Amino acid sequence: MSAVRRILAVVGWHATLYRRVWFGSVTVSFINPVFFLVSIGFLLGTLVDRSNPDLGGLSYLQFVAPALLATTAMQTASSVTTYPVIAGIKWLRTWHAVVATPVRVSELIAGVLAWTGVRIAIAVSIFAAVAAIGGGFASPLAVLAPLAALLCGVAFGALLAGITARVENPQWLAAIYRFGLVPLFLFSGTFFPVSQLPDWVEPLAWATPLWHGVELCRDLASGSVAAGATTLHIGYLVALLAAGTMLAVRSTAGKLEA
Amino acid sequence: MNEGPLIEARGLTKRYGDFVAVDGIDFAVERGETFGFLGPNGAGKSSTMRMIGSVSPVSGGTLRVLGRDPEHDGPAIRERLGVVPQEDNLDLELDVQENLFVYGRFFGLPRDEIRRRTAELLEFVQLADRRESRVDSLSGGMKRRLTIARALINTPELMLLDEPTTGLDPQARHALWDRLYRLKQQGVTLVLTTHYMDEAEQLCDRLVIMDRAKIVAEGSPRNLIDRFVEREVVELRFGSQNGPPPVGDVGQHVEEMQDRIVIGANDGDAVVDEIHRRGLRPETVLVRRSTLEDVFLRLTGRSLVD
Numbered sequence: 183m184s185a186v187r188r189i190l191a192v193v194g195w196h197a198t199l200y201r202r203v204w205f206g207s208v209t210v211s212f213i214n215p216v217f218f219l220v221s222i223g224f225l226l227g228t229l230v231d232r233s234n235p236d237l238g239g240l241s242y243l244q245f246v247a248p249a250l251l252a253t254t255a256m257q258t259a260s261s262v263t264t265y266p267v268i269a270g271i272k273w274l275r276t277w278h279a280v281v282a283t284p285v286r287v288s289e290l291i292a293g294v295l296a297w298t299g300v301r302i303a304i305a306v307s308i309f310a311a312v313a314a315i316g317g318g319f320a321s322p323l324a325v326l327a328p329l330a331a332l333l334c335g336v337a338f339g340a341l342l343a344g345i346t347a348r349v350e351n352p353q354w355l356a357a358i359y360r361f362g363l364v365p366l367f368l369f370s371g372t373f374f375p376v377s378q379l380p381d382w383v384e385p386l387a388w389a390t391p392l393w394h395g396v397e398l399c400r401d402l403a404s405g406s407v408a409a410g411a412t413t414l415h416i417g418y419l420v421a422l423l424a425a426g427t428m429l430a431v432r433s434t435a436g437k438l439e440a
Numbered sequence: 441m442n443e444g445p446l447i448e449a450r451g452l453t454k455r456y457g458d459f460v461a462v463d464g465i466d467f468a469v470e471r472g473e474t475f476g477f478l479g480p481n482g483a484g485k486s487s488t489m490r491m492i493g494s495v496s497p498v499s500g501g502t503l504r505v506l507g508r509d510p511e512h513d514g515p516a517i518r519e520r521l522g523v524v525p526q527e528d529n530l531d532l533e534l535d536v537q538e539n540l541f542v543y544g545r546f547f548g549l550p551r552d553e554i555r556r557r558t559a560e561l562l563e564f565v566q567l568a569d570r571r572e573s574r575v576d577s578l579s580g581g582m583k584r585r586l587t588i589a590r591a592l593i594n595t596p597e598l599m600l601l602d603e604p605t606t607g608l609d610p611q612a613r614h615a616l617w618d619r620l621y622r623l624k625q626q627g628v629t630l631v632l633t634t635h636y637m638d639e640a641e642q643l644c645d646r647l648v649i650m651d652r653a654k655i656v657a658e659g660s661p662r663n664l665i666d667r668f669v670e671r672e673v674v675e676l677r678f679g680s681q682n683g684p685p686p687v688g689d690v691g692q693h694v695e696e697m698q699d700r701i702v703i704g705a706n707d708g709d710a711v712v713d714e715i716h717r718r719g720l721r722p723e724t725v726l727v728r729r730s731t732l733e734d735v736f737l738r739l740t741g742r743s744l745v746d
Contacts, residue, residue, distance in 0.1 A: 188515075191545035198542055199533055275529035281495055282523040283546035283594075284515035439495055440456065 185292075188285045192293020193300070195280075200301075208304065211258075215309040218250050219243065219316050222373070236375040240320055240404055247318030248327050248403035249372040251309055252395035255335025258305040260363060262298040263343035263430075264355055271437045272350055278438055287435045291427065295340055302335040303328070321405025330402055330415075334395025337419045340426025341391070347433035366392040394418045444507060446471050446598055446629050447492055451501030454487045461487040463653035464501060471597075474620075474630040476640045476647035478732075480740055483650040485633035486526060489602045492631065493523050506598065519547060522591030522628075526602040528583050532576040536567055536586060539575060540593055547594040554593065561589040565619060581612025588619060599623065601632040605639060617642055637733040651740040661732050668738055669693070669730045672708035676701045676715065676722040684722075690714050693738075704730065704738075 200207070227242030237245050270277035280290050306328040313319060319327070346355060369379070370392035376384050387393050398415040401407050445468040454462040462484040469475045477485040490496035491503055494510035494517045503510055505517050531539050537558050544554035562568045565585035570578065578586065584604065591599060604620070605613040613636075620643060624630055634640055640647055641661045649657045649664070657664055670692045677700045678684040684701050687694065691705030701722075705711045708727035715722065 187548050188546065191542075191548070194545055195531075195542045198538055199531070202533065274532060275525075275527060276531050278495075278525065279523075279529040279531075279543070279590075280546060282493055282518060282521070282525070283543065284519045284548070285546050286515060439497065 185286070185289055188289045189293045189296060192280070192285065192290055193297050196294070196297040197300075207301075208308070211254075211305040211308045212312065215250065215254065215312045219247060219313060219318060222246055222250075223316070223318060236377055238404065238406065241317075243316070243318050244320045244404065245400070246373060247313040247316075248324070248399035249396040251306055251313065251327055251331045251403075252334050252392065252399045253367050253372055254309050255302045255306050255331040255395065256338045256363065256366070256392055258302045259298050259335040259339035260342055260359070262301050263294065263339040264346050264358075265352070267294075267343050267346040267434075268350055268352060268355070271347060271434070277434070281438050287438055288431050291343065291430045291434060294343065295336055295427065295430075298339040299332060299336050302332050302339075306331045306335070319403045321403060323405045323407065324403040327399045327402040330398040331395065333416070333419045333423070334391065334398070337423035337426060338391060338395075340423055340430055342426075344426050344429030344433050347430060347437060350437065366390055371396050391419065391422050444504075445469055446506060447631065448504045449488075449501065452488070452491065452498065452503050453500030454484070454491060454496065455499040460653050462491070465648075465650070465653075465655045467648055467655065467658070469629065469631055471629055472627050473645045474624050474632070474643050476644035477631075477633040477650055478635065478637070478640050478647055478736060479633075479650035480635065483740075484653040485650055486602055488650075489600055489631070489633055493521060493600050494518050519594065520597050522594065522596035522599040524584075524587050524591050524599065524601040524604050526606070526633075528587055530575045530583060530586060530590070532574070535572050535574050536562065536578070537571045539586065540590055543590050544593045549594065557593055557595075561592055564592075564622075565589045566615070579612075581608050581615065584608060584612070584616060585619065588616070592623075596628070598629045598631065601630065603633055603635070605634070605636065613639075637731055637736055641732050649736060649739055656739050657735070664735045665730050665732060668735045670704035671706050671730060672704075673728050673730050673734055674703040674705055674708045674711045674715075675724075675726040675728070676703070676720075677724040679723045685720060687715060687720060688718065704734070 223243035223246050227246070230242040232241060277290060281287055310324070310328045314324065345358065349355070370387055370390050376387040376393065379387060394415040398412065401412065447469040449465060449467050451464045451466065452462060453460070453464050465488070477488060479485050487496065491498050491510065492505055494505060494514040497511065506520055508517050510517055531542065534542065540558045540561065541554050544557065562571055565588055567582060567585060567589065570582065575583065575586065605616050608616065617639070620630060624643070630643070632643065644661060646660050647658070648655045657668065659667065674691065676684065676687070684696060684699065687701055691703040691711045693704035695702045703711055712725055712727060
């Protein structure tokens with residue numbers, strides 16, 4: 183049997199699990215963007231001076247909506263590749279059952295990341311539809327923004343799976359959320375341009391993966407795509423995806439194949 | 441078709457850092473037999489099973505499973521194995537038949553075949569009426585039976601069972617033994633680990649006793665009893681606070697413990713007569729046939745292993 187079929191079997195397993203919870207999950211994927219776009223995009227946005235050159239002529243809603251697309255992808259990824267990874271390795275030990283079959287660790291990880299992609303695709307499609315209806319996108323190129331968010335999210339998912347498989351500890355995971363994901367969410371140029379950060383902090387923001395995802399989505403949604411910057415963002419995220427996947431396979435093999 | 445042993449290990453070794461879990465063991469398992477690994481906790485049984493299951497790399501020596509090398513042919517070997525792990529790892533969030541369906545897909549089985557096998561297997565493990573129950577609502581014995589059904593989804597030639605009945609009540613254990621016995625009659629090769637001697641005597645054609653990472657004895661249950669212990673055992677219990685009085689030279693093997701004496705003897709009744717002739721008055725006297733447990737304790741010692 184081919185590796186592709188085994189990877190698809192892992193995706194099918196997750197789809198079977200999701201069948202029991204899809205309604206609640208999809209509802210949250212719909213309500214979440216509505217709340218964020220209304221409260222921050224519209225209501226907070228009315229306080230923001232539109233003529234500020236850092237906004238590049240966008241309304242605050244148009245500035246923040248594509249960024250929230252990228253953060254939605256990151257959050258969706260984290261719900262698939264953090265606690266469920268510990269459950270598979272340690273709590274329910276279902277991943278041990280998987281690797282007792284012909285499925286290899288690398289195929290298990292590939293399947294989990296493919297499923298992460300499916301979940302992100304669902305969430306960002308709903309978000310993008312809501313944002314588009316609300317006038318959150320300035321350019322027709324915005325149709326590509328969900329793909330950019332998908333890349334950003336899966337790359338994050340791979341990295342998080344790799345870290346989670348290694349630490350295998352819910353306290354550590356809580357710390358990663360508090361000191362990793364939440365600051366990224368707040369400071370990666372989601373709600374304000376990173377040029378507003380102190381000069382010495384700004385390069386830090388450039389180094390974070392979410393900033394590249396946010397910028398890529400924002401450039402597409404506002405139609406101001408520059409070849410150099412786009413290549414850099416995509417290159418960064420693809421490299422992160424590759425490195426994260428390798429880390430995830432290695433950490434997981436260390437736990438399942440000792 | 442390859443007619444050599446189904447599993448063959450020479451000098452098989454497993455190390456975790458400096459710790460040697462399995463220390464150069466040799467064994468072979470033939471097609472159709474039921475082979476057991478007996479030993480106290482930490483003897484290296486589970487490590488050996490995981491190497492046979494082709495999920496744990498061999499640290500030294502050679503291992504062939506189904507004529508192949510686990511290091512290179514892991515997926516091809518695992519395709520023909522059924523694995524029942526020590527700890528249940530069913531998907532608690534899925535129902536009974538979904539567990540089998542998902543697992544069958546990992547083996548690349550077509551949907552129709554999985555559905556057909558599922559119906560047969562749930563009948564076989566007496567869970568047909570629970571097919572739509574969520575797994576977390578099942579009892580311990582039912583979960584074990586479901587794990588066995590799951591391990592059979594790919595019609596394996598070789599089944600690996602790591603302590604299959606640990607933690608089950610007597611009814612559930614006997615129900616499980618019946619299922620395993622039927623598999624054995626169908627020609628499935630079974631390899632199991634256990635620290636229940638009655639389980640080994642019931643099921644195993646041949647077994648090895650492991651202690652501290654090594655194999656200390658090998659044979660059929662009967663053969664091991666004949667070789668390592670006397671035909672009968674006399675157990676004497678004394679009530680005194682000072683421990684049992686010395687019984688002297690009786691039987692073939694005398695072991696004195698804190699409050700009782702265990703004597704291995706070819707003729708138990710003669711030993712009891714001799715004890716009485718010497719004026720000793722034990723509170724209780726038990727004469728019984730030797731079991732595998734006596735072999736086990738004789739070979740691996742009576743001290744507790746943690």
